[in-house]
Amino acid sequence: MRSKIVAGNWKMNKNLAETEALLNQLSAKMTDTKAEVMVAPTYVNLTAAKNALKSSSIQVIAQNMHFAESGAYTGEISADMLLGIGVDTVIIGHSERRAYFGETDEILAKKVKAALAKNMRVMFCFGEELADRKSDNHFAVVESQLKNGLLNLETSDWSKIVLAYEPVWAIGTGETASPEQAQEMHAFIRKTITNAVNADVANNVSILYGGSVKPNNAEEIFSKPDVDGGLIGGAALVADDFITIINAI
Numbered sequence: 001m002r003s004k005i006v007a008g009n010w011k012m013n014k015n016l017a018e019t020e021a022l023l024n025q026l027s028a029k030m031t032d033t034k035a036e037v038m039v040a041p042t043y044v045n046l047t048a049a050k051n052a053l054k055s056s057s058i059q060v061i062a063q064n065m066h067f068a069e070s071g072a073y074t075g076e077i078s079a080d081m082l083l084g085i086g087v088d089t090v091i092i093g094h095s096e097r098r099a100y101f102g103e104t105d106e107i108l109a110k111k112v113k114a115a116l117a118k119n120m121r122v123m124f125c126f127g128e129e130l131a132d133r134k135s136d137n138h139f140a141v142v143e144s145q146l147k148n149g150l151l152n153l154e155t156s157d158w159s160k161i162v163l164a165y166e167p168v169w170a171i172g173t174g175e176t177a178s179p180e181q182a183q184e185m186h187a188f189i190r191k192t193i194t195n196a197v198n199a200d201v202a203n204n205v206s207i208l209y210g211g212s213v214k215p216n217n218a219e220e221i222f223s224k225p226d227v228d229g230g231l232i233g234g235a236a237l238v239a240d241d242f243i244t245i246i247n248a249i
């Protein structure tokens, strides 16, 4: 049975005081949910976030990591550093990392391998750009991102993978893929994994949708059979909005 997951990617938002305040609000407002709930604050506030959520079921995850064990990589952070502060899940491949930090499929595949080697859980992001969708190339792009990033994994590695399909044209734009477009792509992703790995893995992997999920559209998107939750950006920065989205599962 695959998990339902709602994760908030805070990106480069919220200083320490704001992080603690938002997490305190979330903890206070959280009610029982079928979903695993995760938040990804910036690196420097991960420990504070863990402390603020000590008695909460909300998981703290990281937005990124480097593939190397350690070494001369100024400004970077390793899997061991995350594990050392109790963070065992990492987002890899976010479109902003691909677009602004030059992260290629090859780099991302190395990051995935490095995280899995440390037994971390990986939330792997991918999705097409507007031009790909306009030229009807979106399925090919998504298939190639999946293939280059993940499809050479061992079958057993897949229990540690969560997928997040994020069409780049819908991120932070207010434009959302329609629930039908999301379902169509999620079904395609599952079929691609069935063909490349096996049906069991495809059925058990959670596939989240990300891209302008808001309180007013979450329920319809999450109601689609192959959509197992969401990776939320802007709306995860407002406690009431994030809670409404969690409750839409």
Ligand SMILES: O=C[C@H](O)COP(=O)(O)O
Residues within 6 Å of the ligand: 009, 094, 166, 170, 171, 172, 173, 174, 210, 211, 212, 213, 231, 232, 233, 234, 235
């Ligand atoms: O990681 C989250 C996604 O980039 C979605 O961001 P958004 O909800 O602000 O569109």
